[in-house]
Amino acid sequence: MKYFDKILIANRGEIAIRVMRACRELGIDTVAIYSEADKNSLFVHYADEAFPVGPAPPSKSYLNMERIIAVAKTAGAEAIHPGYGFLAENAAFSGLCEEEGITFIGPKKKTIAAMGSKIRSKQTMKDAGVPVLPGTDGGIDDISKAAKIADEIGYPVIVKASAGGGGIGMQIVHDPSEIEQAIEGAMRIAESAFGDRTVFIEKYLQKPRHVEVQVFCDEHNNGVHMFERECSIQRRHQKLIEEAPCPVMTPELRERMTDSALKVADAADYVNAGTVEFLYDNGNYYFMEMNTRLQVEHTITELITGIDLVRQQIVVAAGDPLEYAQEDITIRGHAIECRINAEDPLNNFAADPGKIVRYRSPGGPGIRLDSGIHAGYTIPPHYDSMIAKLCAWGMNRDLAIARMRRAIYEYVILGVKTTLPLHHAIMHNPEFISGNTSTHFLQEEHISKT
Numbered sequence: 001m002k003y004f005d006k007i008l009i010a011n012r013g014e015i016a017i018r019v020m021r022a023c024r025e026l027g028i029d030t031v032a033i034y035s036e037a038d039k040n041s042l043f044v045h046y047a048d049e050a051f052p053v054g055p056a057p058p059s060k061s062y063l064n065m066e067r068i069i070a071v072a073k074t075a076g077a078e079a080i081h082p083g084y085g086f087l088a089e090n091a092a093f094s095g096l097c098e099e100e101g102i103t104f105i106g107p108k109k110k111t112i113a114a115m116g117s118k119i120r121s122k123q124t125m126k127d128a129g130v131p132v133l134p135g136t137d138g139g140i141d142d143i144s145k146a147a148k149i150a151d152e153i154g155y156p157v158i159v160k161a162s163a164g165g166g167g168i169g170m171q172i173v174h175d176p177s178e179i180e181q182a183i184e185g186a187m188r189i190a191e192s193a194f195g196d197r198t199v200f201i202e203k204y205l206q207k208p209r210h211v212e213v214q215v216f217c218d219e220h221n222n223g224v225h226m227f228e229r230e231c232s233i234q235r236r237h238q239k240l241i242e243e244a245p246c247p248v249m250t251p252e253l254r255e256r257m258t259d260s261a262l263k264v265a266d267a268a269d270y271v272n273a274g275t276v277e278f279l280y281d282n283g284n285y286y287f288m289e290m291n292t293r294l295q296v297e298h299t300i301t302e303l304i305t306g307i308d309l310v311r312q313q314i315v316v317a318a319g320d321p322l323e324y325a326q327e328d329i330t331i332r333g334h335a336i337e338c339r340i341n342a343e344d345p346l347n348n349f350a351a352d353p354g355k356i357v358r359y360r361s362p363g364g365p366g367i368r369l370d371s372g373i374h375a376g377y378t379i380p381p382h383y384d385s386m387i388a389k390l391c392a393w394g395m396n397r398d399l400a401i402a403r404m405r406r407a408i409y410e411y412v413i414l415g416v417k418t419t420l421p422l423h424h425a426i427m428h429n430p431e432f433i434s435g436n437t438s439t440h441f442l443q444e445e446h447i448s449k450t
């Protein structure tokens with residue numbers, strides 16, 4: 001079964017290649033789009049066909065919806081896979097594809113829009129009986145009223161952009177005297193980053209873990225979860241290391257969390273791959289948001305379940321039922337992902353694009369590398385700094401860590417600064433090794449300056 005003859009991949013770098021790999025295994029032809037900055041990139045050569053879509057800035061290329069649709073039509077692609085980032089959670093783009101008779105490999109416009117608002121999705125989940133953190137019920141329009149609510153919740157609180165993503169626009173407030181300024185600041189950042197100044201307040205947890213559940217639903221009323229991922233090791237509220245399963249998970253907690261995640265998917269009338277993010281603290285967990293796309297860290301779920309998530313996305317988008325029922329999905333072993341970013345961990349994670357002068361990739365038992373780079377490749381400055389995802393699998397967590405250490409030792413990237421030395425330090429850190437992490441791990445362990 002082929003599902004589609006041709007798919008356009010509206011993305012770049014490692015994720016474009018990841019999606020094309022699933023297509024190739026299915027015998028589906030692939031169409032790449034690329035900006036001027038990417039004309040010599042690996043993903044362009046990997047595709048069966050490739051079309052330029054504009055200059056380097058994303059607004060002129062990878063976010064240029066009309067141009068991308070026009071390319072899909074010219075090339076005769078029946079479906080578009082958006083990857084993550086760029087147009088992946090753009091409700092208008094999902095709608096536009098539908099209007100143009102092209103299958104968007106992801107959820108429907110209405111679902112993306114409903115989950116794209118953190119305020120709306122939080123309310124929907126609260127109504128569905130999923131635990132959420134206390135906070136303002138909707139967006140803040142009256143600052144003094146919001147300050148009163150913050151007093152009631154108790155400090156510290158966090159001010160967040162409803163349309164937020166990538167950890168942008170969040171302000172932690174420890175003292176009532178700072179609240180007005182924090183709200184105004186968050187509104188300003190939200191307006192410029194997302195074109196929407198709606199912000200809300202919720203209780204700030206001091207040492208939570210970020211634990212998320214992978215869900216998958218098809219059009220035939222099948223909804224499954226693929227267990228959880230632990231994503232607490234973050235810099236600037238952005239993930240740096242993920243692992244599956246969560247090292248402190250118990251069967252009882254897993255049952256409650258996965259049940260809640262499926263409730264979330266059901267309340268959202270969800271179809272395709274999605275991730276339900278929770279904060280976990282002291283035996284309790286709280287819904288944070290639902291991401292309506294394939295996640296960067298889907299790889300570790302693939303390693304512990306043996307399921308190809310991109311293939312399932314294609315199957316479901318074609319209108320077929322999922323290839324797995326819940327009882328077919330089990331956890332085997334442990335997997336860890338290190339995000340290899342071209343940035344300087346000793347200088348506040350400043351991006352360090354440029355030419356890779358020497359490159360040798362790791363391999364061997366239990367190692368999976370997803371990347372779009374090679375020796376002589378010049379990392380353009382216009383995009384996200386993540387250049388590779390290094391994953392290790394082992395029958396248990398200790399073996400996964402041992403393999404990750406070995407792979408980091410083997411991995412040579414010269415010419416740009418990367419997060420590799422930081423990952424080396426974390427893989428040898430006693431707190432990490434014992435599984436004792438929280439979202440404040442990096443600051444507390446003083447491994448890097450964040």
Ligand code: ADP
Nearest residue numbers: 158164165166167168203204205210237288439
């Ligand atoms: P974004 O959509 O911008 O990625 P999220 O809402 O997913 O933002 O949050 C990203 C990270 O910010 C979380 O993983 C966590 O580390 C931190 N965070 C968010 N909300 C809270 C909270 N209420 N208390 C403590 N940390 C939080």
